[in-house]
Structures are given as structure tokens and as C-alpha cells.
Amino acid sequence: MSSNLKERILQTASELFYRQGIRATGVDAIVKAAGTTKMSLYHYFPSKNDLVLAHLQKTAEIMREKIVDGIAARASEPKARLLAVFDVFGELLASDGFRGCPFINAATESAAEDEPFRLASVDFYLQFRRRLTDLAEEAEARQPELLARQLSLLISGAIVAEQMQRNSGAMRAARDAAEILINRSLDGV
Amino acid sequence: MSSNLKERILQTASELFYRQGIRATGVDAIVKAAGTTKMSLYHYFPSKNDLVLAHLQKTAEIMREKIVDGIAARASEPKARLLAVFDVFGELLASDGFRGCPFINAATESAAEDEPFRLASVDFYLQFRRRLTDLAEEAEARQPELLARQLSLLISGAIVAEQMQRNSGAMRAARDAAEILINRSLDGV
DNA sequence: AATGATACAGACCGGTCGGTATAGTTGCAA
DNA sequence: TTGCAACTATACCGACCGGTCTGTATCATT
Numbered sequence: 001m002s003s004n005l006k007e008r009i010l011q012t013a014s015e016l017f018y019r020q021g022i023r024a025t026g027v028d029a030i031v032k033a034a035g036t037t038k039m040s041l042y043h044y045f046p047s048k049n050d051l052v053l054a055h056l057q058k059t060a061e062i063m064r065e066k067i068v069d070g071i072a073a074r075a076s077e078p079k080a081r082l083l084a085v086f087d088v089f090g091e092l093l094a095s096d097g098f099r100g101c102p103f104i105n106a107a108t109e110s111a112a113e114d115e116p117f118r119l120a121s122v123d124f125y126l127q128f129r130r131r132l133t134d135l136a137e138e139a140e141a142r143q144p145e146l147l148a149r150q151l152s153l154l155i156s157g158a159i160v161a162e163q164m165q166r167n168s169g170a171m172r173a174a175r176d177a178a179e180i181l182i183n184r185s186l187d188g189v
Numbered sequence: 190m191s192s193n194l195k196e197r198i199l200q201t202a203s204e205l206f207y208r209q210g211i212r213a214t215g216v217d218a219i220v221k222a223a224g225t226t227k228m229s230l231y232h233y234f235p236s237k238n239d240l241v242l243a244h245l246q247k248t249a250e251i252m253r254e255k256i257v258d259g260i261a262a263r264a265s266e267p268k269a270r271l272l273a274v275f276d277v278f279g280e281l282l283a284s285d286g287f288r289g290c291p292f293i294n295a296a297t298e299s300a301a302e303d304e305p306f307r308l309a310s311v312d313f314y315l316q317f318r319r320r321l322t323d324l325a326e327e328a329e330a331r332q333p334e335l336l337a338r339q340l341s342l343l344i345s346g347a348i349v350a351e352q353m354q355r356n357s358g359a360m361r362a363a364r365d366a367a368e369i370l371i372n373r374s375l376d377g378v
Numbered sequence: 379a380a381t382g383a384t385a386c387a388g389a390c391c392g393g394t395c396g397g398t399a400t401a402g403t404t405g406c407a408a
Numbered sequence: 409t410t411g412c413a414a415c416t417a418t419a420c421c422g423a424c425c426g427g428t429c430t431g432t433a434t435c436a437t438t
Contacts, residue, residue: 005385020300023212027426037386038427048426100297104349108289108297111209122353149350150366153359156349157342160293164311170342177339180373181366194415216396226416227397237396 006044009034014055018102022052022109049116056120059102078139082151082182085132086175089155093162093171100163104156128152141185151178195233198223203244207291211241211298238305245309248291252313267328271340271371274321275364278344282351282360289352293345317341330374340367
């Protein structure tokens with residue numbers, strides 16, 4: 001049985017990293033918010049970087065789950081499932097603590113090209129696009145890869161737009177555009 | 190005539206802010222790279238925040254110029270000018286030092302909702318969308334605001350996609366999608 | 379009663395942060 | 409030649425950074 005202190009530290013760190021940014025969140029702040037001590041934190045996570053990495057991996061898992069479940073709960077037909085992705089994200093963008101995509105943010109905060117948690121972010125992004133490609137193939141799109149890439153552009157764009165300005169209806173506009181692109185790619189309309 | 194030391198400091202700071210991030214760039218690093226001293230820097234810019242603000246304003250002006258000139262150099266017909274925007278950005282994304290959109294990055298780095306340089310970023314974003322709306326109106330799009338917003342989503346999305354993975358052809362895919370949306374909005378095809 | 383794991387308490391390290399103070403140097407104009 | 413402004417040089421400030429240190433309290437197992 002894994003320690004729940006470790007979980008609590010990771011949970012607290014995740015929230016702070018997402019809310020304030022990774023660089024902007026000091027180890028002391030995490031320790032204080034989690035109600036523990038530095039020694040305990042460094043017992044479970046050898047360095048801040050390891051903690052960041054754990055945060056990104058956990059977040060990736062949660063996000064994947066939310067997306068998959070959200071799609072399944074909304075639609076079963078291939079074409080409708082492609083559109084459901086936008087509804088899932090629309091809900092995420094509308095939630096209170098929304099501060100943009102954790103992975104885009106992390107990639108932006110990491111200066112160097114090869115920083116470990118930059119790779120984790122890229123990884124999530126590629127996996128997400130892969131998932132969209134699968135959906136596009138199931139829907140028998142004419143160019144599944146192209147369609148998936150375009151839909152992912154719309155989603156990423158809407159995320160950063162909403163991060164700039166809340167309640168701008170960005171995801172709604174993205175969904176409308178997606179509908180056109182999907183129809184065009186499926187029926188040639 | 191304004192001092193060229195001030196210009197040199199601002200220029201140096203701009204490069205470092207963009208290349209390494211704003212938070213990650215210390216005042217000492219700027220001073221050293223510009224070959225001057227802290228006292229001179231603080232003579233022209235009362236605080237690092239003022240320097241950041243000046244950097245964003247200058248960058249915004251340069252970007253606006255590049256976009257306007259780039260469009261004018263490529264097309265004159267309203268519809269072609271809408272598409273030319275994507276070619277302009279395509280060139281920017283392909284340039285060597287590309288590290289994403291300075292304004293998206295700045296907005297991501299600013300934790301608080303009301304940080305001054307977050308507002309500067311939002312401002313540029315809104316002005317850009319406004320410019321797209323003007324182009325869409327000139328092209329007699331049926332819903333100029335909606336079309337402009339959707340095109341801006343594609344562009345923002347392509348920027349962050351390219352930031353995650355270089356030479357991914359994101360802007361090309363965005364352009365293809367844009368063509369479909371534009372045609373649809375103009376001719377009802 | 380002794381052991382070992384878990385966690386807490388808090389001082390401490392070298393280094394960097396943004397920003398300031400004081401003093402010295404240059405070059406140009408009256 | 410004097411004076412003044414632009415600029416340099418450098419030491420310094422308190423605060424914070426990530427990370428390590430010694431030591432102690434708790435508690436279940438043996």
C-alpha cells in the first residue's frame with residue numbers, strides 16, 4: 001500500500017503548479033500547503049524536477065481518462081464522437097480553475113529544448129492527436145491524419161484563446177469550424 | 190534623439206526574454222549580455238517589469254508591421270489576403286529562433302489575472318483578431334466575426350503545435366483548413 | 379524493551395533574485 | 409579649464425531559491 005502522504009504532496013504540488021506555474025511555485029510553498037516538511041517531500045521525490053514529472057504524468061492520465069469517458073458518455077457514432085471531443089473540452093474550459101493546458105504551459109515554461117518535462121508534454125500532445133486520428137479513421141474520413149491535425153489545432157487554439165480571455169466562446173467557434181471540416185472530410189459536402 | 194544604450198538594453202532584453210522566458214531571464218544576465226551595468230539599466234527602466242512591458246510593446250509593433258507588410262506583399266484580393274495571413278505566419282514559424290508566440294508565452298508565464306504584461310498580451314491578441322475581422326468583412330464573409338475567430342484559432346493552434354514540435358507542418362494544415370472555412374463562408378460552397 | 383520505519387521541526391548551505399548606494403570615469407560643450 | 413551628464417564599476421541589501429543537515433517524536437513489530 002502506497003503512502004497517502006506521497007499522494008497528498010503530489011496532489012498539492014499539482015494544484016500549485018497548475019495554478020501559479022511551475023517555476024513560480026517553490027518547494028517551501030508546496031510543503032507548507034501540504035502541511036508537511038521538506039524532508040518528507042524529498043524522501044518521496046528526490047528533486048523538484050521529479051515532482052514536476054510526476055505531476056505531469058498524473059495529469060496526463062487524468063486528462064486521458066476525462067477525454068475518453070467524456071466522449072463515451074456523449075456519443076457512439078464515429079462522427080458524433082469526433083464532435084463530442086469539443087464538448088468535452090468546452091466543459092473543461094468553463095470550469096472554475098481553468099488556467100490553460102497544463103502541457104502547453106509546461107512546454108512554454110521550459111526553456112531548453114530537451115528539458116525532461118518538455119518531453120512529457122510533447123508526448124501527451126502526440127498521443128492526443130493519435131487518438132483523434134483513430135476517431136477520424138473510424139469515421140472513415142478521407143484524410144484521417146490531416147483532419148485529426150486540424151481538429152487538434154482548433155482545440156489548442158481555443159484553449160489558449162480561453163486562457164487569454166475567459167468565457168469568450170472560443171470552443172463553440174472551434175466546434176462550428178470542426179463540424180464543417182468533418183462534414184467536408186466525410187461526405188465531400 | 191533617444192539614447193542608443195536604452196535601445197541596446199531593450200533589444201538585448203527582448204531577445205533573452207523570448208529565447209529563455211521572462212521569469213527565467215535575470216536582470217544580471219541582461220546587463221551582461223548588453224555589455225552595460227545595472228545602474229544604467231535601472232536608469233532607463235525603473236524596474237524589470239517596466240522593461241518587460243517595453244519589450245512586449247516593441248514586439249507587438251514589430252509583429253503588427255510584419256503581418257501587415259507580409260499580407261500586402263503577397264496579395265491584394267480580399268480572399269487571397271485572408272489566406273496570405275497563413276503564409277506570413279508559416280514563414281515566421283519556420284525561422285530559426287522560433288520559440289512560440291511571445292504574447293501567448295508571456296500570458297502563460299504571468300500567474301495573476303491582472304498582471305500588467307498579461308494585459309499587453311491580451312491586447313495584441315484582440316487587435317490581431319480585429320484585423321482578421323476587417324479582412325473578413327472586406328471579403329464579404331457571411332459571418333466575419335465568426336470566421337475571423339476561427340482563423341485565429343487555427344493560427345494560435347498552429348503556433349503552439351509548432352512550439353511543441355518543430356517542422357511539423359502545422360501551419361500548412363491550418364492553411365488547408367482555413368481555405369475550406371473561407372470558401373464556405375464566402376460562397377456557401 | 380529494542381528496533382526500524384515514518385514523519386516532523388527547523389536551522390543551515392551556496393547561490394540567485396530584483397533593486398540600491400557610492401564612487402569613479404569618460405566625453406563633450408561652454 | 410571647468411562643469412555637467414552619461415555611463416561604468418562594484419559592493420551591498422534582504423528575500424527567496426532548491427536542497428541538506430541533525431535531531432526528535434510516534435508507532436507497530438519483534
